[in-house]
Amino acid sequence: MEGTFLYLPFVILLMQCSPSVPVTVSTNKHKVEVEEFSDAELSCTFRTEKDRNPRIEWKKKGKDVSFVYFDGHFRGPFEGRATIEGATVTLQKVTQEDAGEYRCEISAPFDSVSLGETNVTLKVLVPPQIPSCEIPSGAVTGSVVQLRCRDQQSIPPATYSWFKDNQQIHPPRHANATYLINSLTGILEFKAVAKEDTGRYSCLATNGVGLPKMCEGKHMTIEDVNVSAVVAAVVVVCLVVVICGCGGFLLHRNGFFSPGHRGRSNVNYIPPPQEPQDFKHTQSFML
Template sequence: MKWVRFSVPTWASRGEDVRLTCDYDLEGEQLYSVKWYKAGREFYRYVPGDWPPQQSFSLHGVQVDEVRSNHKMVTLRKVNLDADGRYKCEVLTEAPLFKTLVRSSIMHVVELPRGVPQVTGGQSEYRLGDTVNLTCTAPRSIPPASLTWYINNQEAPQDYLVSYPSHVDHEGRVEAKLGLLFRAERWHFVEDNMTLRCSASIHSLYEKEVLHSGIVVEPLVPALLEDQISASTLAFQESARTGIFPFQKFLKLHNRRAARETFTGVSYIDGREERRRRLWAAIRAGFVFHTEPGNRIHHISQNLKLLNSLKV
C-alpha cells in the first residue's frame, strides 16, 4: 500500500470552496476506512462497509460538501478563518493486517484585499534636492499585504522606507501602509525620468502594483543649484562701460525659492559661452542686479536699457 497523491492547499481565500485530496494505491488490499481530521478532531469518514458509507461531523469552521466528497477527496464549502489549521488523512485496510497510511499538512485561510493599493503624495516634476515623499496603502486584509517600494525597478533602500502603525478593524482585517521618503539626486533619474512602484502581495494569492512617475526639471542655474551651498557674501566691481555693478561671482544657490528671494550673481562678462548661458538663464528668470551706486534694485525684466547694454 502506498501514496499516490496527498494534497492540502497551503493557502485558501476566505469564502471559497477547498478540495482536500487523499489518493492511495491499496496494492490488492481491501479498504476499511478513510478518515479526515482537523487539529486532531474527526470531521469526515468513508467506510465502504457502512451505509451510507459517507459520514461528516460538525466541527467549527469546517463544512463538508458530501455530494462532492468520496473515498479519495473531501470538499469544504466556503471556508472561513476558523478553517485555518492542520488537516490529516488516515487510510486503513481491512483485517487482518490493518495497514495504515497517514499524512497531514497545514492550510492557512486568508481574506484578500478588495482592490489595488493606492499611492498618495509625490509630484509630477522634481528638481535635484527636492524631497520625494509618498505613501502606499493596501486595502484591509488578513494577513496584511506585504508592501515593497521600487525606484526604477530597483528595490528601495531600507533607510528610504517609513513604517506606520497597523490599524485592525472589528473583523481582524489590517490595512498595510508603507512610506517612501528621500532626497532626489541625479542618479534617481533615468533619461530624466524617475519611476516609483509600490507592489502589494499576499503570497501567490494576491499581487498588485501601482506606479508613480516624475520627471526631473533642470534647475535655473544647474551647476550651482546642485552644489546646495548657502548664499555667500557678494562683492561688486564698477564698470565704466555699462555703469553696472556686476557681481564678482555666481551666487551658490540653496534652492529655487532662495534664488527668487536673493540676488543672483554672475562673473564679469568675459565672452565665454558657459557664462553667457548662465547669465541669460538668470535674466529670463527675472533675477535682480544692482544697477547704480545708490544700491537701488531693479528687476532685469523691467529694465530693457540695462538688458540691451549687456550684449552677451
C-alpha cells in the first residue's frame, strides 16, 4: 500500500508531461458508392486537444465550393433531406446531382492546431435503362451490316450482349468468324451476312447495378440479290440510251439542229395587207 503511494506522484507527473494530441479528423470510408434514390452516409470522426465544442462544417467541392452543413444547419438543396450525428452526415434519396467530393472540417480554436479536415467522394450508381437498339429490317446477302445497342444513362457504363431468337450470340473464338461483337460499344457487325442470319435480334444491357434491361426484339430478313431484276434494269437503261442516241443522230442528219433549218420559217414571210381605210388616207395625203 505504501509502495502505491510512492509511485502515485510519478504517474501524475507523467500524465501532465505527456504531449496532448491536437484536433484530428478522419473518415472510415473515403469513397462511398450508393444506388440512386437510396441514402448515403458520409462518415466523419474527430478528436480535439482541449476544445470540447468544436465547430463542424461540411462543404461540397465543384466549380465553386458550397456549404452543405454550416452553423448548425443544412444549406441549399440539402435542407430537409439530410441528418447529422456527431460529425457524420446522412444524405437521403441521393441523385446524380449529389455525386461529387465532400469535405468535413472541424475547427477547434483552443487547440494548438485549430483546423482539421477529411474528404469523402460520393458516387451515385444508376442501373441500366432499356437500351436503344438499331436493327435493320432487311439486307442482301454478302453485305456488311451493323446492329447497334446503347444505354446513355447507366453508371457505371453498361456492357452489352446480343441475342438471336432468344439465344445469346457468343463472341467469336477465331479470327475468321463472319461477325464481331463489341460488348463495350454494343455493336454487332456482320462482315458478310448470309440467309441463315435471318432472325429476331435483341440486346441486353447490364452494369452490375439493379436488374439488366433488354430492348424489344426486331426481325431482320436477309435475302439474295435478284440477279434477274438487276439484269433487266441494265438492259432497259441501255435500250433507252441507244434509242435516245439514234433519235438524236437522225434529227441531226436531217438538219433539224442546223442554223438554216431554224431560219427557214421566215423565208416566205408575207406582210399582212393594209386596211382600205389606211390606203385612202394615204391617197388623200398625196393629193
